Amino acid sequence: MQLATIFIGFIIFGFSENIKGPAIPRIQFDFQLNESQLGTLLALNALGYLLACSFTAWLTRIWGIKIVSIAAFGTMVVSGVLIYVSRSYPVFSSSYFLMYIGNGMLEIALAILGARIFVKNTGMMMNLTHGFYGLSSTVAPLISTGLMSVTLYGHTLDWRGMYLIMLSLAVVPILFALRSSFPGDSLAHEDRIPLTRLMRDPALWYLVLILTFGVVSELAVGGWLVNFLEKAYEWDTVTASGMLSAFFLCFALARLILGPLTDRMGFTLSLLIFSAFSAMCTFAAIALGEDYAYLFAGAGIGIAMIYPTVMALLAKKYPNGADTAITFTVTLMGVGSVIGNYLIGGVIEVTKNLYGEGTQLGLTRGLQAGYGFIGLCAALSAIFSWILLRYLRKRGEVL
Structure with a gap:
């Protein structure tokens, strides 16, 4: 029951975060939002996500991880219903904000669950569970697009119905969580770090930096790779999107297959090797040109391992303070x-101006510089x- 809760939970998490791509243009059209209003909506949602990340560990200490997990999944279901019935922009934006509160709670709750459950083969199991997030993220845009065109009883589901169906799937892990008991809630408050x-x-601060730079590199690919290939190499949308899918496929398979290596090599050395591999693939793809664009996808193999391996390291290094350490990190x-994603856009604009605003050379160099920042x-x-690694070796605490 514990495993079912966490594995299905990561699948739901991947769906909830990545079904928005095909839906955003339709939401923008229905509510007549301009680009500024749309950006504000997404920024507020990011704020909700961070807000939930900040209070979930506190709720876990008060309620226990079981209730917090059920609350996170329940928030997703409720937000799906509210999105479906929303007909005004204030109601919709509030419902969407609630969904991101649920996403943030789920992010922390699943990380804490993993830290408590996977006491053996921690690296392998953390990567395996996050691999399911990668797989659901890969298919989420396709499922979202398909559901929005489905007609039931003469009514097209569109984006509201799609959100209702996809977020209602969170009921499934709730059923498993209700029948589960999770370790760690009995730990006395004075025993926690x-x-x-x-x-x-x-x-801990080194881990914050490792995770932050790794996740900026990971998330930026979804926003910039297709744009880069279309404008710098003049690829068509289908081909460029295919390369992005290849990145996510490498990303998901790496987590599913390479997880055991992190336990054998050690978590800290694994972080060094995999992040360096991702950087080399990205820099080589830019330097070698269009014929080596497949290296952009290959970078997914390395960057995929950063997040789950950091979670595994936090769980092992702070066994009595994993909840707090994970939330803080x-x-x-x-x-x-x-901040990182704003910087990428800024690097592109500055470089375009240096090489000639409005010229193909300026655009290409700007995109190369921006993608170079990702690397x-x-x-x-x-x-x-x-x-x-050097710090932990000096202290004899290498994990």
């Missing part, structure tokens, strides 16, 4: 991710992994 003590550990990662983030993740 306080945040103030954790924050004095340099290793993921919340700061979220803030850093927002730089993976490289910085590798550098801080090396610093962490």
Whole structure:
């Protein structure tokens, strides 16, 4: 029951985060939103996500992880119903905000569940569970597109019906969670490591940096790869989207297949090797040109391993403070991710101006510089992994 809750939970998480792509243009049309209003909507949702990340560990200490997990899934179901019945923009935006609150709660709850359940083969199991997130993320846009065109009893589901159906799937892990008992809630409060003590550990700050740069590199690919291939290499949308799908496929398979290697090599060394591999693939793809564009997809093999391996390392290093350490790390990662994505856009604009605004050369160099920043983030993740490895070796605490 525990395994079913966490595995299905990651599938639902992947769906809820990645069904929005095909729906956003229709939502924008229905509510007559301009680009600024749409950006504000997405920014507020990111705020809701970070807000939920910040209070979920606190709720876990009060209610226990079982109730918090059920509450996270329940929030997703309720938001799906509210999105379906929304006919005004204020109601819709509030419902969408609630969905991202649920997403943030689910992010932390699933990470805490994994830390408590996977006490053996932690790296393999963390990567395996996150692999299911990768698989559901890969198919989510296709399922979303298909459902929006389905007609039932003469009524087209469209984006409202699609959200209702997809988010209602969260009922399934609720049923498993209700029949489960999860370890860790019985740990006395005085036995838990306080945040103030954790924050004095340099290793935790290194992990924050490793995770932040790794996740910026990971998430930026979804937003920039297709754009890069279409504008720099003049690929058509189908071919460029196919390369993005190849990235996600490499991403998901890496987590499913390579997880056992992290336990054998050690978590810290794994972070160094995989983030460096992703950086090298990205830099080589840019430097070698269009014929080597497949290396963009190959970068997914390395960057996929960063998030679950950091979660595994946190679970092992802070067995009595994993809840707090995970929440602290993921919340700061979220803030850093927002800043990182703004920086990518800024690098592109500055470089375009240097090489000629409005020219093909300026556009190409700008996109190359922006994508180079994505590779730089993976490289910085590798550098801080090396610093962490040296720090832990000096203390005899390498994991």
